[in-house]
Each structure stands twice: as C-alpha cells, then as structure tokens.
Amino acid sequence: MTNKFKFFAADFPNSPGVYLMKNDRGRILYVGKAKSLRKRLSSYFRASANHTPKTVALVSHIRKVDVLLTSNEKEALLLESGLIKKHRPRYNIVLKDDKQYALFKLNKHSEFPRLSITRKVTRDGSVYFGPFTSSTAARTVWKLLGKVFPLRKCTDAAMKNRIRPCLYHDIHQCWAPCVKEVDRSLYNDMVQRVEMLLSGRSMELVDSLTRKMKAASKEMEFEKAAVFRDQIRAVKKTVEGQVAVIHDNRDRDVIGLAQTEQGLGLGLLFVRQGRLLDEKQFFWPGLTLDEGPEVVESFISQFYGPGRFIPSLIISPYEFDDSPLSEVLAERGAGAVRITLPQAMKEKQLVGLARSVAAQARERKDTISARLQKVLRLPDEPVRIECIDASHLSGTNMRVGQVVFEEGRRNPEASRLYAFPELDGTGDDYAALSAWARRRVESGPPWPDLVLLDGGRGQLSAVEAALAECVDDGCWELAAIAKGESRRAGELGDFIFRPGRKNPMPLKPGSAELLFLQKMRDAAHRFVIGRQRSSRKKAVLSSELTALPGIGSKTARVLWDRFDSLDDMINADSTEITTLPGIGRKRAEKIHAALQSLKISRKA
Known part of the structure; x- marks a missing residue:
C-alpha cells in the first residue's frame, strides 16, 4: 500500500469548487463541495479535529485529492450532486432509492x-x-x-x-x-x-x-x-x-431524522393542500445525528432532481441559509422553493411525525443485491449490474445489448445497444463481447459493480482478457450465466460461472438469486433481439420509402425523425409535411403524392 496522504494547504486554492478524495487504486471515496477548498480540506487533516467515526475511516484511506474549480458555490453544488450520482462513492450519503414516484398529469x-x-x-x-x-x-x-x-x-x-x-x-x-x-x-x-x-x-x-x-x-x-x-x-x-394535518392550501414536504441502534433514519412526509398524501423512509447504517446536516442537504440535493415534482415549501430540521440549495431547486422546479425550519406549532408537529416515521426505518439486509454478494462471493454489494448479450442474424447485423439493473430494479433509460459492423459475416460472439468491453470502458462511468454475461466460460474469458488490457485497477466483477444440457421438468439447468473457478457457483435451482440472474439474462436477450428486429424492419421500410420519387436518404431520415411508422407518414397531410425542416410547400406536396401512391399500391 502506498504511503499515507500528506496534506499541504498551500497546494489547494482558496476558491469554490468540488474535491474528490481517492484511495490507492484511484477509486473515488468521497465527493464534496466547498466555498473555499483550502479551508474545507484543511478541516479534514487538522490534528485537533474532532471527527466522526465515518470521517476518521475516510481520512485513513485517502491517498490523493483532486479538485475541480467552479465560479461559485451553486455550480459546485450542482457538480457535486452529479458526481455523487455518477460515481456513488463509498463515504458519501448516496440516495439508493431515488426512483421517480408516480404523479397525476393533467x-x-x-x-x-x-x-x-x-x-x-x-x-x-x-x-x-x-x-x-x-x-x-x-x-x-x-x-x-x-x-x-x-x-x-x-x-x-x-x-x-x-x-x-x-x-x-x-x-x-x-x-x-x-x-x-x-x-x-x-x-x-x-x-x-x-x-x-x-x-x-x-x-x-x-x-x-x-x-x-x-x-x-x-x-x-x-x-x-x-x-x-x-x-x-x-x-x-x-x-x-x-x-387533514394542517389547515392551509400549501404543498409541503416535511423531513425528520431519528437515531436508531443501526444507524440514521430519515422520514419524508408528502403534504398536499393540507392533507397527508403519503410517506417514505430512508436509512443509512452506521451514521449518527452528528452528520445530520450533511445527510439532509445531500438528501435534498439528490432526491429533488430534474424531472421530479418539487413543492414550494420544504420543512427541514436544519437551516441552509448559506447554501444555494433553494436556488438550485427553484431552477429544477417550476417556481420559488423555500427550505425552512418548522415555524408554526402544526409544522413542528409534522416534523415530529416525520421523526417517528424515520425511527421505524431499518436497513434492508435481505435485498437481492446483498444476497447476490453472498452467493457470488463479491467484495461489495452489487448495486449496479449490467447484463450483456451478443446476437447476430446468420452472422450479420452483429449487436451487443446491455441492460442495467440498479438496486434490483430495471433502469430502462440506461439500456444501450452496441453495433459492430466490422464483425458482420463472422458470427463471432467472443470478438463482439471483447469489442463491447473496450467500448464500455471508453464510454466512462457510472461503472458496474457486476457484469453478467449471457454465455459460459468462453464468453467470460473473452471479456476478462479485454478488460485486463484497458482497466488500470484490475478487472470488474464478472459472472456468466449458461444454460445446461438438461431440459427436464423441474430442472432449471442454468449454471453461473465466475473468473478463477473451474466449477460453476453453487446456486440452488429455483433460488431467488438464480431466478433474478435469469430474469436479467432474459431481459438482455429480449432487448437485443427486439432492437435487432426493429432495426431490420426499419431498414426494409426505409428502402421502400427511398424507392419513391423525390425521397432520398436525407429526406427519409427527416421523415423518420418526425413519424414513428410508415403508416403515420402515409396518413399525414401535406401541411404537416411542410413543417419538417428543409421541406417547402411544393416539395411537401410531391412527397405527399408519392406516399399516397404507395398507399394505393399497398391496397392493390
């Protein structure tokens, strides 16, 4: 292990920005923001500092500190929030349950x-x-x-x-x-x-x-x-x-904190038009109320992200007058947002109720991520799992699909399809997976905690070798799921392989862990096959479209950007086509006439 990090205040600027604390392998341990980077970082390494146990553990693992300068504290807050979500550092207050909740839209x-x-x-x-x-x-x-x-x-x-x-x-x-x-x-x-x-x-x-x-x-x-x-x-x-908990017409969210034997709980109440609509619990093991202000500020910054409903009033157990948090939330939402301590007696009672909700929060030790860590013998809990499947059509149209599961739930927006035209005609899944590994490293974080491959030892070795060439701090955690020879009723026949093991992992048939891995494998397979068929169908329809007079490849692309299907193009009138970029009235009439002729030929 490298020597302990030696801090010199003069090495850091006295200006706002974000700091990234890293360990000896270059992994980010903690991301923080500061109005003055020099003063904030000095507080970590001051001998007389009375640190919490979490901060003491963090400082003992620091081997390098990188800084990113910003023009003001608001930019630092936005950058910090994005980096925490992207890298999920071990010592940050990371909001695991940050899914968007259901809303009614009128x-x-x-x-x-x-x-x-x-x-x-x-x-x-x-x-x-x-x-x-x-x-x-x-x-x-x-x-x-x-x-x-x-x-x-x-x-x-x-x-x-x-x-x-x-x-x-x-x-x-x-x-x-x-x-x-x-x-x-x-x-x-x-x-x-x-x-x-x-x-x-x-x-x-x-x-x-x-x-x-x-x-x-x-x-x-x-x-x-x-x-x-x-x-x-x-x-x-x-x-x-x-x-009905309060007699006014304001929307407000109420936050309460409570110390438990296992850690720190946070309760959140959703109060709409004076009525308690819903509540939610969050939990961070090992934390104490001493870290309460950091927990609440980080929670608000991460929870009320872009695209989420943000009320005009947030009742908090701490004040953030010197923080640009309210300004950031106002830009993310649709109006001014005020973060304040409880003022009236009713608001104080609501904070007490939120504290009661927080006191009931517990660490979920039986999550699928925790169970996978145990049965697959992983060093850390696999929060983000990327499942990979390679597919081709008789050797052509080589594609690799990637689906992502976070905290046991599918994240459809993170799905990716990788095309490898240079491998067309080969039908080489091993080469495709190796090429995917290199492309995946180039795309950057967020990095997976586990990569699950649809295949056996060969696919696993191909990806392991490719990653060893381009990942500095060692290979990612890998696993492969392969179908066995047996197809008899009651025998699931799937084997899980891990690097460095000749025999498959001892997962019980029908266990929750194996069923979850199969679910991810099936999701990746459906994704890549579906996108492959869609691409092939679109290519056929595009060739049918470009065969019409007055419609070339560029015009076809413009039409596909506007319409979802060929039928939508045929049903559109010339006025709607005129609104497309680069297409005037006369040309739109010619395109409309060509599409109508295609409609007639289809009926014939």
Missing part, C-alpha cells in the same frame, strides 16, 4: 385535457398532483376517477389518428372527443371537478356536486342526479385515506 393546455400517470415533470403547461410512492395505489385512483369522470384516455398522437371510438367509450368511461362532437364547456366543467379533487378541495367539490344532485332530482332528472351521486362516492373514496 395537460390543461390541450383542447380536451387528459389525466395520465407519469413519473417525470416537464415544463409544458401541465398540472401535476402527487407524488404516490405506490404506483399501484396511483393506478387504482386513476381507474376509479376514470369510471365517473370520463376524460379521454388516449395520447395526443392516438387521438389525432383515431377514426372510431375506443373501448373506453363503449364502457362509458370516455366521451370520445377524438371522433365525436363534444361540448367543450361540459368537458371543461368535468376537468375542473377532477382538478378540484386532486388539488385537495374535495369538500368544496362534494358540496358543489351535492347541490347539483339535489337540483337534478328536483327537476326529475334522475339519471343526471345518479351521475352526480356516483361522483360524490368516488370523491369520498379517493380521499378517505388522506388525513
């Missing part, structure tokens, strides 16, 4: 607004409600609302191309504004009711519906009165699990 800018479930907030004029930590609960509410408030269900693209009502119209859950004449004033009135309900004005909505129900009954319009009655029941059923 696209009020549309002529006929639609209520949908989403996990991402975009600045498109829509109104968002939530979040729901349980997507099942969100979908249950969505279905209930759909039965009594028949808003349209289809997307804008589907609505534009629909020629007949869908099934939802047949079961009286949609007025079918896509093809039928719908009174916009009545539709907007229904949209307003849904918005009142989701924004917490449920009692006001019930009173309004009750008055309308009684008026309809008085006028002997009993069918209309029954509709209002069903809506009242739906409203009451939707809000029956929501507790």
